Amino acid sequence: MALPWPVLAAAQSVQAAAVTATAPRAMVLDLPTNARRTAAQETDLGSYKVPISRYEQGRIQSVWAEGEVHRQAWQIQAPGLTTLQILAPLRTQLADAGFDTIFECEARDCGGFDFRYATDVLPEPDMHVDLGDFRFISAHRMGSDRPEYITLLVSRSAGRGFVQMIRVGPHIPGDTVLTASTKSPMQGPPQATPVATPQDAAVRPAQEGQTPTLTARLEAQGRAVLEDLDFTPGSATLGQGPFPTLASLASYLKTHPDRSVTLVGHTDAEGSLAANIALSKNRAGAVRQRLADLGVPSGQITADGVGYLSPLTSNLTAEGRSRNRRVEAILDTVQ
CATH class of the missing domain: 3.30.1330.60 (OmpA-like domain)
Known part of the structure; x- marks a missing residue:
């Protein structure tokens, strides 16, 4: 069920924010140097249902947002990193840029399978979502004439992290909504050298050409x-x-x-x-x-x-x- 913007903020707060808001500015989220963009979709004028609740009673509550819509998926070489370790620095960057968190959840708290398939996700293999290990956050800040929303969906596989960003709001020139930084790669915990077991043979990677x-x-x-x-x-x-x-x-x-x-x-x-x-x-x-x-x-x-x-x-x-x-x-x- 889509909820109108006034449900999330008092009318006088929206009016005050609109008076003091500055011109729209690009939201640049820093990712590790080994990040690789795998998908990008842009719509000059579109809409997006921004999730603001977990999946329950057959639906996700959402805010209907309109404006310029950017969707991107990124992959990160991140062995040993948890989804929280991937998300936390991005969440901090959103806060530093003036975004307020509307909703945040972790896989089971989100609603697991039902949440994942009830919200917009770019297709595999560009964006992979482990149903038991993902995190989601939606945030907003006020633009000059309308609110701007960003959602982040983070998941992982054995050796890679996956980040999806959806941004909807006023027009921002250029392709700088989400970019990889020149900072050092994220560092995960030290990885122990695995000891092969007979059971591991079933999941051993194929040799080249197989x-x-x-x-x-x-x-x-x-x-x-x-x-x-x-x-x-x-x-x-x-x-x-x-x-x-x-x-x-x-x-x-x-x-x-x-x-x-x-x-x-x-x-x-x-x-x-x-x-x-x-x-x-x-x-x-x-x-x-x-x-x-x-x-x-x-x-x-x-x-x-x-x-x-x-x-x-x-x-x-x-x-x-x-x-x-x-x-x-x-x-x-x-x-």
């Missing part, structure tokens, strides 16, 4: 598509198999009882959203049951579905629709 195994992708990227599944068209009936991806995933989970995954069903864009969400949830549930039949404890697997809300590619072609119909395993364990 395709990474499913479990290697799961460990490195936090997610993996179960590419060989076969469903009856239009139904959640899973074929008899055998399916090597399920055998591999089952083996991984049984040898790593401290790990858990969320199975997420996806569809193409044919049909209504409600019908596709129901179908995607049922297909993820069928995969969960098959993994349980293979001996995986039920406590290590959850299942959900998002219909056509998170496509891998365009639904305009038959090939694209085929790729978008899938079930993904998302590693939701936080070490």
Whole structure:
């Protein structure tokens, strides 16, 4: 439910801020020297629902913001860094630039899976979100004639950090809304040299020229598509198999009882959203049951579905629709 700006501030405060506000100025957030921008989208005049609450009772409360919209995704080489270590200096920079925090949350407090899929997120692989390890913050400051909003979404994989920034507000010339700095890279805690175990063989990275195994992708990227599944068209009936991806995933989970995954069903864009969400949830549930039949404890697997809300590619072609119909395993364990 979108809430109007007056809900967040008294009318007299907004009026006073508008009188004293200066001309819009670029918001430059310093990132480490090893940061790499992976995606950028700009709209001269657009809108964005700024989340201001956790996901509960089927929705996120939000502020409807209009103006120039910038969306960017960045990746940082950050082995050993936590999401809080990535977010904290950015949060401080926002405060120093005159932004007031409206809302801040951590994965489970945000609403986990539901929050992530109810808010705007740039697509994989440009922006990766670990459902069990992400942080979100929304902030605002008053411009000359309207408020300016920035949201930050931070997550990580085994060796990389991911930062998404969405800014909406008055026009700012140039491409300096978010930039990498020339400061020293972020330093994480010292990393111990790992000791190889027989179980590690299942997740060992592929050699050059080889395709990474499913479990290697799961460990490195936090997610993996179960590419060989076969469903009856239009139904959640899973074929008899055998399916090597399920055998591999089952083996991984049984040898790593401290790990858990969320199975997420996806569809193409044919049909209504409600019908596709129901179908995607049922297909993820069928995969969960098959993994349980293979001996995986039920406590290590959850299942959900998002219909056509998170496509891998365009639904305009038959090939694209085929790729978008899938079930993904998302590693939701936080070490």
